[in-house]
Amino acid sequence: EPExxxxxxxxxxxxGQEVILRCVxxxxxxxxxxYRQILxxxxxxxxxxxxxxxxxxxxxxxxxxSVERPDGSNFTLKIRSTKLEDSAMYFCASSxxxxxxxxxxxxxxx
Amino acid sequence: AQSVTQPDxxxxxxxxxxxELRCNYSYGATPYLFWYVQSPGQGLQLLLKYFSGDTLVxxxxxxEAEFKRSQSSFNLRKPSVxxxxxAEYFCAVxxxxxxxxxxxxxxxxxxxxx
Numbered sequence: 001e002p003e004x005x006x007x008x009x010x011x012x013x014x015x016g017q018e019v020i021l022r023c024v025x026x027x028x029x030x031x032x033x034x035y036r037q038i039l040x041x042x043x044x045x046x047x048x049x050x051x052x053x054x055x056x057x058x059x060x061x062x063x064x065x066s067v068e069r070p071d072g073s074n075f076t077l078k079i080r081s082t083k084l085e086d087s088a089m090y091f092c093a094s095s096x097x098x099x100x101x102x103x104x105x106x107x108x109x110x
Numbered sequence: 111a112q113s114v115t116q117p118d119x120x121x122x123x124x125x126x127x128x129x130e131l132r133c134n135y136s137y138g139a140t141p142y143l144f145w146y147v148q149s150p151g152q153g154l155q156l157l158l159k160y161f162s163g164d165t166l167v168x169x170x171x172x173x174e175a176e177f178k179r180s181q182s183s184f185n186l187r188k189p190s191v192x193x194x195x196x197a198e199y200f201c202a203v204x205x206x207x208x209x210x211x212x213x214x215x216x217x218x219x220x221x222x223x224x
Binding site for chain 2: 004031035043048055056058091101103104
């Protein structure tokens with residue numbers, strides 16, 4: 001069964017550092033998403049991406065965040081100058097009709 | 111603003127008992143409705159979805175859900191729970207375009223007693 005893969009599974013970083021979370025969507029999918037789940041809270045939409053540009057973003061997705069599809073296969077989420085409150089599980093998802101989620105990247109900011 | 115409410119934060123049932131997890135949404139039109147399951151440390155797995163048509167939808171793992179427009183509800187049910195069903199369950203809605211921008215409820219954590 002096709003799957004969305006995410007790396008790293010867990011990253012620990014110091015506050016103020018930059019983090020890049022990577023995702024490999026399912027190969028024939030055209031829509032890509034990032035969601036975030038702070039521990040104990042609901043899953044929140046961050047951003048959707050289609051045709052090499054952001055199609056929608058939430059109010060959470062401010063200038064600290066950026067997304068990129070650098071090579072036609074990877075889909076990355078960059079978080080600049082991380083803050084303690086960025087600690088969360090970040091889920092990548094892709095869709096070609098049905099939405100598939102990756103297993104998440106847990107980010108811990110110290 | 112659109113929202114999804116799962117009134118039960120934590121539910122415990124005995125193995126073999128029936129299960130109903132509640133979900134209510136707030137939205138002017140009929141949204142696209144989903145139930146996802148998340149096992150500890152895992153990603154989100156789609157159990158079932160409702161886009162249109164028959165209001166009783168069947169999903170994987172023996173789950174079903176019923177869309178009731180008059181109650182703005184999409185409750186998840188299973189007639190006989192198995193210990194492996196212990197997980198967190200999320201109801202979600204998409205406001206347009208199928209899967210674009212899911213709005214999730216806070217989740218219901220299910221514990222199963224042997």
